Amino acid sequence: MTRRDLIIFFTLSFMWSLSFIFYRVGVPEFGSLAFASLRVVFAGLTMLIFVVLYPKSREGIRENFKVLAVVGLFSAAIPFVLFSFSAQSVNAGVLAVINASVPMMSGFIASKFFNDKLAKKQTLGLIIGVVGVGILMSERLFDEQGQILDLGTGLLPMGYALLACVGYATGANITRNYLEDLSPIAITAGSLIIASLVMLPIAVYEFPYGKSISLKAWLSVICIGVFSTAIALIFMNRLIKNIGAMRATSITLVIPIFAIFFGYVLLGEALDIGAIIGSVVILVGTYLSLNLSLKKLVH
Numbered sequence: 001m002t003r004r005d006l007i008i009f010f011t012l013s014f015m016w017s018l019s020f021i022f023y024r025v026g027v028p029e030f031g032s033l034a035f036a037s038l039r040v041v042f043a044g045l046t047m048l049i050f051v052v053l054y055p056k057s058r059e060g061i062r063e064n065f066k067v068l069a070v071v072g073l074f075s076a077a078i079p080f081v082l083f084s085f086s087a088q089s090v091n092a093g094v095l096a097v098i099n100a101s102v103p104m105m106s107g108f109i110a111s112k113f114f115n116d117k118l119a120k121k122q123t124l125g126l127i128i129g130v131v132g133v134g135i136l137m138s139e140r141l142f143d144e145q146g147q148i149l150d151l152g153t154g155l156l157p158m159g160y161a162l163l164a165c166v167g168y169a170t171g172a173n174i175t176r177n178y179l180e181d182l183s184p185i186a187i188t189a190g191s192l193i194i195a196s197l198v199m200l201p202i203a204v205y206e207f208p209y210g211k212s213i214s215l216k217a218w219l220s221v222i223c224i225g226v227f228s229t230a231i232a233l234i235f236m237n238r239l240i241k242n243i244g245a246m247r248a249t250s251i252t253l254v255i256p257i258f259a260i261f262f263g264y265v266l267l268g269e270a271l272d273i274g275a276i277i278g279s280v281v282i283l284v285g286t287y288l289s290l291n292l293s294l295k296k297l298v299h
Contacts, residue, residue: 005242012235013251017258019228020095023087026220029213032084035221037203039080042225043233044196047189050234057186065190067178072195075171076229079164086157086164096259098161099252104130105169106249114177116244125250125284132253132281165252172245175237184237192230 027035051057061068086095104126110116171191179187239248 002242005239008235008239009248009251010254012232012239013254013258015228015232015235016251017096017255017262019224019232020087020099020255020259021262022220022224022228023083023095026217026224027084027087029208029211029217030221031206031208032088033081033202034206034208036077036080036084037199037206038221039225039229040076040192040199041196041203042222043076043229044193046226046230047192050185050230051189051193054183054185057183057189060182060186061190061193064179064182064186065194067174068187068190069194071171071174071179071187072191072193073198074167074174075233076192077195077199079167080229082160082164082167086161089157095161096256098158099165099168100256101130101162102165102168102172102252103247103250105166106172106245109169109173110176110245114173116173116176128281128284132284135277135281168252169245169249172236172240172249176240176245180241184234184241187237188230188233192233 023035030038051061083095086098107123107126175187182190236248236251239251242248
């Protein structure tokens with residue numbers, strides 16, 4: 001993993017961590033289906049600009065549109081809808097923590113279906129990362145008396161989020177194994193434009209007509225579509241091509257740390273010792289799972 005890949009890795013962590021805050025701001029006003037659909041539509045419109053600017057990508061999109069359609073559904077349309085439903089009752093921090101299950105799912109899919117074996121160091125790193133995620137999650141599932149908080153109403157929404165993670169992991173592996181010769185811009189443009197065509201009728205049908213939508217909610221759906229989806233997926237597809245699906249999706253182990261930080265700085269949420277310990281454990285696990293070398297990064 002080069003220094004440039006590492007910079008993209010943490011930049012993408014920052015961009016995607018904001019998406020969970022956008023969910024919490026926009027979903028209550030737009031509704032789950034409308035918000036998810038509009039996210040994909042704005043992302044697709046953004047990538048149309050890239051197609052115009054990079055005409056060479058059009059041929060690759062035409063030749064691979066069937067695979068790109070599958071990637072668009074698994075990596076965008078379906079997960080976004082599922083996460084939007086989850087965001088109605090699950091806070092941003094917990095969503096980010098659940099999202100951290102993606103690398104384990106990606107590694108499993110890669111090893112079972114694509115013969116992509118993991119080194120022992122990487123496997124150990126993923127296990128350590130999941131332990132760190134568990135520490136963070138425990139702080140958000142139990143109250144001060146150790147009682148589970150609203151598990152009955154929160155379990156199903158968390159299940160939606162986990163299914164979304166399966167979609168992300170599947171889409172990443174398909175991209176890695178079937179679109180290796182296609183540029184990141186072509187992959188992102190093709191998958192998101194196709195997904196936006198699928199989601200556009202839903203956006204039109206589910207839009208809350210007659211309801212006053214705040215500027216904050218509009219900004220959240222535009223920003224999540226343009227920056228946390230279109231631009232972010234270009235970076236992600238670049239990482240998948242450079243370092244592989246499992247290592248690229250390890251980015252989701254770091255996102256909860258950013259989510260906790262934003263919660264502390266922007267929302268005034270408490271920064272407890274469990275969050276600090278969990279974050280440190282996650283960073284150690286991420287370091288191992290990415291198979292990094294400090295000497296190579298420094299020189």
